[in-house]
Amino acid sequence: MNNSRLVYSTETGRMCPDCGKPKAKCSCQKKKKGKEAPQPFPQDGVVRIRREVKGRKGKTAIAIFGLPLEGQDLKDFAKYLKQKCGSGGSVKDGVIIIQGDHRETAAEAIKEKGYKVKLAGG
Structure with missing residues:
Protein backbone atom coordinates (compact mmCIF):
# COMPACT_ATOMS: atom_id res chain seq x y z
CA MET A 1 0.00 0.00 0.00
CA GLU A 36 -25.84 26.48 -2.24
CA ALA A 37 -27.27 24.31 0.50
CA PRO A 38 -30.89 23.33 -0.15
CA GLN A 39 -33.51 25.02 1.99
CA PRO A 40 -34.86 22.76 4.75
CA PHE A 41 -38.39 23.90 3.89
CA PRO A 42 -39.88 25.77 0.92
CA GLN A 43 -40.02 29.58 1.06
CA ASP A 44 -43.18 30.03 -1.01
CA GLY A 45 -45.19 32.18 1.40
CA VAL A 46 -47.28 29.29 2.72
CA VAL A 47 -47.06 28.40 6.40
CA ARG A 48 -47.04 24.63 6.84
CA ILE A 49 -48.12 22.77 9.96
CA ARG A 50 -46.85 19.21 10.29
CA ARG A 51 -47.60 16.61 12.98
CA GLU A 52 -44.48 14.84 14.25
CA VAL A 53 -43.96 11.87 16.54
CA LYS A 54 -40.56 10.61 15.45
CA GLY A 55 -37.73 11.26 17.91
CA ARG A 56 -40.11 12.32 20.68
CA LYS A 57 -40.56 9.00 22.50
CA GLY A 58 -44.07 8.58 21.08
CA LYS A 59 -45.24 12.04 22.10
CA THR A 60 -47.06 14.07 19.46
CA ALA A 61 -45.96 17.59 18.55
CA ILE A 62 -46.64 19.95 15.68
CA ALA A 63 -43.95 21.76 13.71
CA ILE A 64 -44.83 25.09 12.12
CA PHE A 65 -42.46 26.28 9.42
CA GLY A 66 -42.42 28.72 6.53
CA LEU A 67 -43.20 31.80 8.61
CA PRO A 68 -41.51 34.92 7.21
CA LEU A 69 -40.35 35.93 10.70
CA GLU A 70 -36.96 35.83 12.38
CA GLY A 71 -35.42 36.33 15.79
CA GLN A 72 -37.54 37.94 18.47
CA ASP A 73 -40.58 38.28 16.18
CA LEU A 74 -40.63 34.51 15.68
CA LYS A 75 -40.31 33.92 19.44
CA ASP A 76 -43.17 36.32 20.14
CA PHE A 77 -45.34 34.58 17.54
CA ALA A 78 -44.49 31.21 19.10
CA LYS A 79 -45.55 32.55 22.50
CA TYR A 80 -48.86 33.71 20.98
CA LEU A 81 -49.47 30.26 19.44
CA LYS A 82 -48.57 28.43 22.66
CA GLN A 83 -51.10 30.57 24.54
CA LYS A 84 -53.80 29.90 21.91
CA CYS A 85 -53.14 26.14 22.06
CA GLY A 86 -52.72 26.03 25.83
CA SER A 87 -49.54 24.05 25.48
CA GLY A 88 -45.76 24.29 25.74
CA GLY A 89 -43.30 24.50 22.92
CA SER A 90 -40.11 26.01 21.58
CA VAL A 91 -38.42 27.60 18.58
CA LYS A 92 -35.52 25.76 16.92
CA ASP A 93 -33.83 26.70 13.62
CA GLY A 94 -36.73 28.88 12.46
CA VAL A 95 -39.33 26.18 13.22
CA ILE A 96 -41.96 26.55 15.95
CA ILE A 97 -42.58 23.29 17.81
CA ILE A 98 -45.73 22.99 19.94
CA GLN A 99 -46.40 20.00 22.16
CA GLY A 100 -49.54 18.00 21.36
CA ASP A 101 -51.71 17.73 18.26
CA HIS A 102 -53.12 21.26 17.97
CA ARG A 103 -53.00 21.59 14.18
CA GLU A 104 -56.50 22.99 13.71
CA THR A 105 -56.20 25.44 16.60
CA ALA A 106 -52.80 26.65 15.38
CA ALA A 107 -54.05 26.92 11.80
CA GLU A 108 -56.95 29.15 12.85
CA ALA A 109 -54.66 31.34 14.97
CA ILE A 110 -52.21 31.73 12.09
CA LYS A 111 -55.01 32.55 9.63
CA GLU A 112 -56.21 35.28 12.02
CA LYS A 113 -52.80 36.93 11.63
CA GLY A 114 -53.21 36.98 7.83
CA TYR A 115 -50.93 34.11 6.73
CA LYS A 116 -51.82 31.41 4.23
CA VAL A 117 -51.82 28.01 6.01
CA LYS A 118 -51.51 24.44 4.77
CA LEU A 119 -51.74 21.30 6.93
CA ALA A 120 -48.96 18.92 5.94
CA GLY A 121 -48.52 15.30 6.95
CA GLY A 122 -50.89 12.94 8.75
Whole structure:
Protein backbone atom coordinates (compact mmCIF):
# COMPACT_ATOMS: atom_id res chain seq x y z
CA MET A 1 0.00 0.00 0.00
CA ASN A 2 1.35 3.41 -0.95
CA ASN A 3 0.85 6.11 1.71
CA SER A 4 2.91 8.82 0.04
CA ARG A 5 0.16 11.37 -0.47
CA LEU A 6 1.54 14.82 0.34
CA VAL A 7 -0.51 16.65 2.99
CA TYR A 8 1.75 19.57 3.92
CA SER A 9 4.81 21.09 2.36
CA THR A 10 7.05 23.73 3.92
CA GLU A 11 7.33 25.38 0.52
CA THR A 12 3.65 25.60 -0.38
CA GLY A 13 1.77 25.01 2.88
CA ARG A 14 -1.39 22.87 3.05
CA MET A 15 -2.26 20.67 0.08
CA CYS A 16 -5.75 19.88 -1.25
CA PRO A 17 -6.58 16.17 -0.75
CA ASP A 18 -8.69 16.07 -3.95
CA CYS A 19 -6.53 17.70 -6.61
CA GLY A 20 -3.10 17.66 -4.90
CA LYS A 21 -2.49 21.36 -5.52
CA PRO A 22 -1.65 23.89 -2.78
CA LYS A 23 -4.81 25.15 -0.98
CA ALA A 24 -4.26 28.69 -2.27
CA LYS A 25 -4.34 27.48 -5.91
CA CYS A 26 -6.95 24.78 -5.48
CA SER A 27 -9.83 24.96 -7.95
CA CYS A 28 -11.95 22.05 -6.67
CA GLN A 29 -12.70 23.76 -3.29
CA LYS A 30 -13.99 26.86 -5.08
CA LYS A 31 -16.40 24.70 -7.09
CA LYS A 32 -17.75 23.12 -3.89
CA LYS A 33 -18.35 26.52 -2.27
CA GLY A 34 -20.37 27.67 -5.28
CA LYS A 35 -23.16 25.18 -4.56
CA GLU A 36 -25.84 26.48 -2.24
CA ALA A 37 -27.27 24.31 0.50
CA PRO A 38 -30.89 23.33 -0.15
CA GLN A 39 -33.51 25.02 1.99
CA PRO A 40 -34.86 22.76 4.75
CA PHE A 41 -38.39 23.90 3.89
CA PRO A 42 -39.88 25.77 0.92
CA GLN A 43 -40.02 29.58 1.06
CA ASP A 44 -43.18 30.03 -1.01
CA GLY A 45 -45.19 32.18 1.40
CA VAL A 46 -47.28 29.29 2.72
CA VAL A 47 -47.06 28.40 6.40
CA ARG A 48 -47.04 24.63 6.84
CA ILE A 49 -48.12 22.77 9.96
CA ARG A 50 -46.85 19.21 10.29
CA ARG A 51 -47.60 16.61 12.98
CA GLU A 52 -44.48 14.84 14.25
CA VAL A 53 -43.96 11.87 16.54
CA LYS A 54 -40.56 10.61 15.45
CA GLY A 55 -37.73 11.26 17.91
CA ARG A 56 -40.11 12.32 20.68
CA LYS A 57 -40.56 9.00 22.50
CA GLY A 58 -44.07 8.58 21.08
CA LYS A 59 -45.24 12.04 22.10
CA THR A 60 -47.06 14.07 19.46
CA ALA A 61 -45.96 17.59 18.55
CA ILE A 62 -46.64 19.95 15.68
CA ALA A 63 -43.95 21.76 13.71
CA ILE A 64 -44.83 25.09 12.12
CA PHE A 65 -42.46 26.28 9.42
CA GLY A 66 -42.42 28.72 6.53
CA LEU A 67 -43.20 31.80 8.61
CA PRO A 68 -41.51 34.92 7.21
CA LEU A 69 -40.35 35.93 10.70
CA GLU A 70 -36.96 35.83 12.38
CA GLY A 71 -35.42 36.33 15.79
CA GLN A 72 -37.54 37.94 18.47
CA ASP A 73 -40.58 38.28 16.18
CA LEU A 74 -40.63 34.51 15.68
CA LYS A 75 -40.31 33.92 19.44
CA ASP A 76 -43.17 36.32 20.14
CA PHE A 77 -45.34 34.58 17.54
CA ALA A 78 -44.49 31.21 19.10
CA LYS A 79 -45.55 32.55 22.50
CA TYR A 80 -48.86 33.71 20.98
CA LEU A 81 -49.47 30.26 19.44
CA LYS A 82 -48.57 28.43 22.66
CA GLN A 83 -51.10 30.57 24.54
CA LYS A 84 -53.80 29.90 21.91
CA CYS A 85 -53.14 26.14 22.06
CA GLY A 86 -52.72 26.03 25.83
CA SER A 87 -49.54 24.05 25.48
CA GLY A 88 -45.76 24.29 25.74
CA GLY A 89 -43.30 24.50 22.92
CA SER A 90 -40.11 26.01 21.58
CA VAL A 91 -38.42 27.60 18.58
CA LYS A 92 -35.52 25.76 16.92
CA ASP A 93 -33.83 26.70 13.62
CA GLY A 94 -36.73 28.88 12.46
CA VAL A 95 -39.33 26.18 13.22
CA ILE A 96 -41.96 26.55 15.95
CA ILE A 97 -42.58 23.29 17.81
CA ILE A 98 -45.73 22.99 19.94
CA GLN A 99 -46.40 20.00 22.16
CA GLY A 100 -49.54 18.00 21.36
CA ASP A 101 -51.71 17.73 18.26
CA HIS A 102 -53.12 21.26 17.97
CA ARG A 103 -53.00 21.59 14.18
CA GLU A 104 -56.50 22.99 13.71
CA THR A 105 -56.20 25.44 16.60
CA ALA A 106 -52.80 26.65 15.38
CA ALA A 107 -54.05 26.92 11.80
CA GLU A 108 -56.95 29.15 12.85
CA ALA A 109 -54.66 31.34 14.97
CA ILE A 110 -52.21 31.73 12.09
CA LYS A 111 -55.01 32.55 9.63
CA GLU A 112 -56.21 35.28 12.02
CA LYS A 113 -52.80 36.93 11.63
CA GLY A 114 -53.21 36.98 7.83
CA TYR A 115 -50.93 34.11 6.73
CA LYS A 116 -51.82 31.41 4.23
CA VAL A 117 -51.82 28.01 6.01
CA LYS A 118 -51.51 24.44 4.77
CA LEU A 119 -51.74 21.30 6.93
CA ALA A 120 -48.96 18.92 5.94
CA GLY A 121 -48.52 15.30 6.95
CA GLY A 122 -50.89 12.94 8.75
